[in-house]
Amino acid sequence: MDVIVQKYGGSSLSTLAKIDALAEAIAKREAGAERLVLVVSAMGNTTDELLKMAHTLSPRPPEREVDMLLTTGEQVSIALMAIALAKHGADAISFTGGQVGIRTSEHHTKARIESVSADRILPHLQERRIVIVAGFQGVAEDDSLTTLGRGGSDITAMALAVALKAKRLEKYTDREGVYTADPRIHPQARTIPRLSYQEMLEMSHTGAKILHPRAVFFAWKFGVPILVRESMGEGSGTLIEEMEENVEQAIIRGVTHDASVAKITVYDVPDVPGIASTIFEELAKREIGVDMIVQSNTEEATNDISFTIKRADVGSTVEALNALQMKGAKVHADPEVARVSLVGLGIKTETAVASKMFRALADRGINIQMIATSDVKISCVISEVQVKDAVQAVCKTFGL
Amino acid sequence: MDVIVQKYGGSSLSTLAKIDALAEAIAKREAGAERLVLVVSAMGNTTDELLKMAHTLSPRPPEREVDMLLTTGEQVSIALMAIALAKHGADAISFTGGQVGIRTSEHHTKARIESVSADRILPHLQERRIVIVAGFQGVAEDDSLTTLGRGGSDITAMALAVALKAKRLEKYTDREGVYTADPRIHPQARTIPRLSYQEMLEMSHTGAKILHPRAVFFAWKFGVPILVRESMGEGSGTLIEEMEENVEQAIIRGVTHDASVAKITVYDVPDVPGIASTIFEELAKREIGVDMIVQSNTEEATNDISFTIKRADVGSTVEALNALQMKGAKVHADPEVARVSLVGLGIKTETAVASKMFRALADRGINIQMIATSDVKISCVISEVQVKDAVQAVCKTFGL
Numbered sequence: 069m070d071v072i073v074q075k076y077g078g079s080s081l082s083t084l085a086k087i088d089a090l091a092e093a094i095a096k097r098e099a100g101a102e103r104l105v106l107v108v109s110a111m112g113n114t115t116d117e118l119l120k121m122a123h124t125l126s127p128r129p130p131e132r133e134v135d136m137l138l139t140t141g142e143q144v145s146i147a148l149m150a151i152a153l154a155k156h157g158a159d160a161i162s163f164t165g166g167q168v169g170i171r172t173s174e175h176h177t178k179a180r181i182e183s184v185s186a187d188r189i190l191p192h193l194q195e196r197r198i199v200i201v202a203g204f205q206g207v208a209e210d211d212s213l214t215t216l217g218r219g220g221s222d223i224t225a226m227a228l229a230v231a232l233k234a235k236r237l238e239k240y241t242d243r244e245g246v247y248t249a250d251p252r253i254h255p256q257a258r259t260i261p262r263l264s265y266q267e268m269l270e271m272s273h274t275g276a277k278i279l280h281p282r283a284v285f286f287a288w289k290f291g292v293p294i295l296v297r298e299s300m301g302e303g304s305g306t307l308i309e310e311m312e313e314n315v316e317q318a319i320i321r322g323v324t325h326d327a328s329v330a331k332i333t334v335y336d337v338p339d340v341p342g343i344a345s346t347i348f349e350e351l352a353k354r355e356i357g358v359d360m361i362v363q364s365n366t367e368e369a370t371n372d373i374s375f376t377i378k379r380a381d382v383g384s385t386v387e388a389l390n391a392l393q394m395k396g397a398k399v400h401a402d403p404e405v406a407r408v409s410l411v412g413l414g415i416k417t418e419t420a421v422a423s424k425m426f427r428a429l430a431d432r433g434i435n436i437q438m439i440a441t442s443d444v445k446i447s448c449v450i451s452e453v454q455v456k457d458a459v460q461a462v463c464k465t466f467g468l
Numbered sequence: 469m470d471v472i473v474q475k476y477g478g479s480s481l482s483t484l485a486k487i488d489a490l491a492e493a494i495a496k497r498e499a500g501a502e503r504l505v506l507v508v509s510a511m512g513n514t515t516d517e518l519l520k521m522a523h524t525l526s527p528r529p530p531e532r533e534v535d536m537l538l539t540t541g542e543q544v545s546i547a548l549m550a551i552a553l554a555k556h557g558a559d560a561i562s563f564t565g566g567q568v569g570i571r572t573s574e575h576h577t578k579a580r581i582e583s584v585s586a587d588r589i590l591p592h593l594q595e596r597r598i599v600i601v602a603g604f605q606g607v608a609e610d611d612s613l614t615t616l617g618r619g620g621s622d623i624t625a626m627a628l629a630v631a632l633k634a635k636r637l638e639k640y641t642d643r644e645g646v647y648t649a650d651p652r653i654h655p656q657a658r659t660i661p662r663l664s665y666q667e668m669l670e671m672s673h674t675g676a677k678i679l680h681p682r683a684v685f686f687a688w689k690f691g692v693p694i695l696v697r698e699s700m701g702e703g704s705g706t707l708i709e710e711m712e713e714n715v716e717q718a719i720i721r722g723v724t725h726d727a728s729v730a731k732i733t734v735y736d737v738p739d740v741p742g743i744a745s746t747i748f749e750e751l752a753k754r755e756i757g758v759d760m761i762v763q764s765n766t767e768e769a770t771n772d773i774s775f776t777i778k779r780a781d782v783g784s785t786v787e788a789l790n791a792l793q794m795k796g797a798k799v800h801a802d803p804e805v806a807r808v809s810l811v812g813l814g815i816k817t818e819t820a821v822a823s824k825m826f827r828a829l830a831d832r833g834i835n836i837q838m839i840a841t842s843d844v845k846i847s848c849v850i851s852e853v854q855v856k857d858a859v860q861a862v863c864k865t866f867g868l
């Protein structure tokens with residue numbers, strides 16, 4: 069039995085008319101040997117609207133109750149999708165996350181999936197029924213409803229694909245696939261036909277919002293190919309799968325950028341053993357995620373440490389650093405930086421790639437503040453106002 | 469531990485401001501020895517809006533999926549109420565019907581509660597936590613979500629009151645209590661301070677929409693007093709409880725009316741044994757509820773049978789009767805009738821009550837088409853256009 073898991077986001081389900089059209093297309097397609105599992109998000113901006121209600125009532129709504137509220141969004145979607153599919157003659161049945169045995173940790177609003185049971189879905193698939201599952205949600209050990217955080221429906225879809233040993237995960241969005249660069253900045257950007265898991269993971273981490281990094285990580289770990297396509301489009305989309313590295317040579321896939329970054333520099337950090345780990349332990353304790361880190365040793369008995377964080381975490385980061393009371397250290401926050409990254413298997417094979425990227429930026433007068441590299445990625449931190457320029461320059465240099 | 473179950477309807481929860489004000493009042497009150505369980509309905513017209521969505525997508529949405537959709541309405545309410553109570557300093561926790569073990573039959577959109585577990589609620593009450601439960605919903609044996617039909621939140625509240633051995637069920641509405649007559653028809657109508665279960669049951673059955681008859685039935689069966697009050701009002705409301713009959717004498721409580729009634733007459737029914745049961749079995753099989761039945765024996769070998777049904781059932785009733793192919797019988801439907809009922813313990817003790825009621829109607833030129841009586845009720849079927857006249861006439865005669 070070939071199982072395909074399809075994931076539909078809120079923009080594909082923002083009106084009853086869209087749900088109806090989508091159901092019609094799915095009902096028509098459902099004829100071959102493949103069995104379908106649909107994972108759906110809440111309609112349009114429902115999640116934001118529900119959150120707004122919670123915050124209108126209270127500045128600090130209890131997270132357990134926020135989850136109780138938010139999970140209704142996807143429940144509405146699965147019911148409406150089942151109703152629409154039935155009208156178009158398809159045999160379909162809907163389930164909440166809890167009903168299909170998606171068990172999670174108890175971290176409300178950002179729970180992690182602990183286990184998924186295929187037992188509740190397989191009998192329906194065997195009877196050729198389309199199974200519709202609410203994304204983004206699960207049930208904790210204490211039976212309370214949980215949500216998986218932003219992009220959580222991708223995680224649900226991937227977890228189900230793994231549990232059902234699916235042939236493929238198809239993610240439907242309002243975009244044609246994964247682009248070589250953001251088309252709003254670089255209108256000539258193209259859809260990338262194929263990507264390796266590692267490349268997609270780097271793209272997700274560095275700013276491509278099309279797939280949640282955790283979903284890509286699971287796809288890689290369990291070898292589930294992902295096809296990213298436009299909901300009602302004609303294009304063939306982007307296929308993310310395992311690739312033999314020696315077959316591909318010097319390939320540059322695309323440019324990503326993230327303009328919601330801030331740079332923190334701590335000057336004159338006392339040069340005592342363990343001071344860096346003290347800093348980053350303190351940030352981890354406060355659940356502040358740190359991305360790039362650069363430490364510069366000076367001749368003196370102090371160091372400068374720079375790192376990037378999400379812009380929203382600037383306040384809590386500065387607070388955390390001040391709480392450490394490092395003697396003589398000065399904390400400086402620059403919230404107006406951005407990260408531009410070049411991703412592709414070619415980066416580790418061709419050493420000239422990095423220097424070509426730095427040259428492209430320098431030629432436009434863009435100063436590089438920090439650099440980080442991996443096997444398949446080079447990231448540069450630059451001033452936020454220069455992001456557009458930087459993306460266009462790199463695209464031009466590498467023909468993206 | 470004295471447990472009070474409070475039930476709040478959609479009109480008390482139609483806006484975030486109303487939820488906030490209600491939560492503030494409840495949080496203030498929650499100080500004494502009593503422990504609170506709140507049962508809430510969906511906000512305002514949410515249920516109707518959700519139903520409309522389902523019917524926009526499909527003329528016949530599958531009932532299992534309609535339940536999946538509708539249950540989100542109450543889930544939103546419990547979450548918002550918990551968030552609002554927390555803001556006002558109360559310790560509160562919300563639960564769906566399924567989470568507190570409300571098990572029902574599998575009749576989607578009109579399920580019956582089969583069992584309720586107090587185990588999941590009691591530990592929270594012992595810790596002085598306010599427990600908020602979603603009304604109208606439960607879980608069937610196959611783990612699917614179910615709803616209890618219109619007014620189902622009353623049933624949820626009553627089932628919980630019984631399971632928790634509650635001291636009292638308090639039903640909060642936008643009315644001051646149970647009135648002697650509908651104030652829209654008879655502006656001088658008063659709130660009735662006390663009613664017996666049997667009287668309230670008759671009032672609910674005959675048109676007082678303030679309490680679901682099944683909820684009153686359970687209250688009577690298990691001896692749970694019900695207090696009907698206005699949500700944010702000052703009045704003391706109506707208390708429904710067991711009453712010693714000899715203490716009360718010749719009491720007339722109020723007039724109810726139901727203008728959504730239709731009368732069906734089958735003329736020339738063959739006078740063969742069991743023909744009446746054949747008719748009503750056929751209707752029961754199609755889930756058509758029959759209210760008053762009058763059978764008139766004629767001199768000939770045929771009978772006439774008249775009965776009342778809900779107006780919405782006229783089409784399916786005529787269809788059912790025609791399907792029986794009763795030789796020579798003629799079916800006549802009159803959808804423009806109404807039922808006016810007088811309720812009170814006095815009816816069985818004072819024989820003159822019935823004749824006084826008939827006289828009141830006759831004096832206004834109102835023709836009585838059918839009559840049905842019980843220990844505490846007299847119902848008359850009249851022409852729908854005369855309802856207002858009839859209610860006012862009866863009120864005047866009995867000083868209501």
